[in-house]
Amino acid sequence: MRISIWPSAGQPYGDVLEVARHAAETGWDGVYIADHFMPNAGGQSDPDHPVLECGSVVAALGASVPRIRVGTLVYGNTYRHPAVLANMASTVDQITQGRFTLGVGAGWQINEHEQYGIELPPTSKLIDRFVEALQVLHGLLRQRRTTVHGEYYTLTDAVCEPKPVQDPLPILIGAKGEKRMLRVVAEYADMWNAWGLPDLIAHKSAVLDRHCADLGRDPKNIARTAQALVVVNGPLPENTPVPVIGGSKQRLADAIAEYRAIGLDELIIPDWLFAPGAERFKAMDTVLRLARP
Incomplete structure (x- = not known):
């Protein structure tokens, strides 16, 4: 099971860079950045807190x-035309010499759309639009020329050059909806991602398997990734909107072992509850040691 770090983009770039460099030096497998422009409205964060732009950071x-x-965990589809995103992704794969994972999702954060005047359609239309965007991404990143005449996007004999170093560049889809979104994952994704504790991830992974069977696709061709907030040593926060694991080193080790037991391919660790500075690096080292005893 791969272990990757997810530094918050709501911190100075120098801190994000330090986390990524420490991860590279100590044996982590990857680093992910979220695609947001501001904290989510209604949360505990300052609504004006600075947030770095994802594409520039990766x-x-x-x-x-x-x-x-x-x-990327994950690019919101509504924020960029998929043809623009395909060119961004191919360029980053060239920069990294084939180390980029293109994570995408349908888009959801209301205050970002409201403040920037970006349309956020109803869920059914949002997913329809996302499916068309995936057709554009698949075409531009994996074919010489692409034509799509859809309801939301129109491309005519379009090119995207240079192509990614990787063939194919892996497309990760963040999704939790069992009826439509996991079916979209089954049809278009190389990797799937969701928040969740092991039992929930195992359940949704089984749903994804059934969608793959319906579509005639081998479910083994879709890597499974997940994340939860992590406390290395201390009380777990209460009333969090996302899952939390750990609290002690033993409970954290047990949770990591449960993810491995359900067949998870990659566990992604947000750094959001880690203390800053040297303490954060100590927490990262502890997580990695528990994950690879």
Whole structure:
């Protein structure tokens, strides 16, 4: 099971770079960056807290940090035309010499759309649009020329050059909806990602398997990735909107072992609950040691 770090983009770039470099030097497998422009409205964060732009950060990390994979978790489809995103992704894969993972999702954060005047359609239309975007991405990244005449995107004999170093560049889809989104994953993804504790991830992974069977696709061709907040040594926070594991080193080791037991391919660790500075590196070292005893 691969172990990757997810540094918050709501910190100075120098801190993100330090985390990525420490991960590369100590044996982590990858580093992921989220695609947001501001904290989510209604959360506990300052609504004006600075947030770094994802595409710029992954390009910078790809040029500055050796060895480990760099990925997005995940690009919101509504923020960029998929043809633009395909060119961005191919360029970052060139920069990293084949170490980029293109993570994409349908888009969801309301305050970002409201403040920037970006349309956020109802869920059914949002997913329809996302499916068309995936057709564009698949075409531009994997074919010489692409034509798509859809409801949301129109491309005519379009090119995207240079192509990625990887053939194919892996496309990760973040999704949790069992009826439509996991079916989209089954049809278009090389990797799947969701928040969840091991039992939930195992359940949704089984749903994904059934969609693959319906479509005639081998489920083994879709890598399974997941994340939860991590506490290395201390009380777990209460009333968090996302899952949390750990609290003690033994409980954290047990949780990591459960992810491995359900067949997870990659566990992604947000650094959001780690203390800053040297303490964060100690926490990272502990997580890696527990994951690879």
